Amino acid sequence: MDGILHGQAVDFYGTSAVTGGKLYVPYTSVFKALSVKANMSQSNPDPKYNNNRFTVWSFVYGDTTVHIKTTDPAQLFINGKKSAQAVKLHRYSDTTLFPLQQLSDLLGIRLDWNQATGEVRLGG
Numbered sequence: 001m002d003g004i005l006h007g008q009a010v011d012f013y014g015t016s017a018v019t020g021g022k023l024y025v026p027y028t029s030v031f032k033a034l035s036v037k038a039n040m041s042q043s044n045p046d047p048k049y050n051n052n053r054f055t056v057w058s059f060v061y062g063d064t065t066v067h068i069k070t071t072d073p074a075q076l077f078i079n080g081k082k083s084a085q086a087v088k089l090h091r092y093s094d095t096t097l098f099p100l101q102q103l104s105d106l107l108g109i110r111l112d113w114n115q116a117t118g119e120v121r122l123g124g
Contacts (some may be wrong), residue, residue, distance in 0.1 A: 015095055023113055023120070024090050024097035027057065032107060034122060036061045044070055057089075057098070061107040067099075071121075078106060 016025045024029075027038040037060040045051035055070045067077040068087055075089040090097040104111040104122065112121040 015092070015097065017090065017097055018115075019090060021115075022102075025100045026095050027059070027098055029058060030100065031103070032034075035062070036107060036109075046071070048049045058094070059103060059107060061109065063106050066103060066106050 016023065018024070025062055030116065031038045037058075039058045039060075041058065042057050043054045043056050049071060057068045057070070059068075063079075065079055067080075068089065069075040069077070070091075071088065074087050074089055076083040076085050085102075088099065100120070101111055101113065108109045109123060110121075113119075
């Protein structure tokens, strides 16, 4: 995927996909390139789900922390508070893809996506 990050051309590596008119990207290339601290951890046992543990993805940028708990459906938390906003992840055998526009909006990162050309401009 090609993009513009803070006015500079950048080639992001990894799988990206357009599903339902939304651009999905892996966290490893795009979010780290934006200086977003991305992390994966496990939840505590959840009594609502027979004490199962779930993967929790965390994205930290500036004063904003976004957590996505991979229950079904996934749960979104913004600065520790559960959001009613829906979030959808796409999981494949070798990667998980995240909704770029939604996470950029939540983290306060400017994003312009030209769907006709596929060019994505992020930041600055």
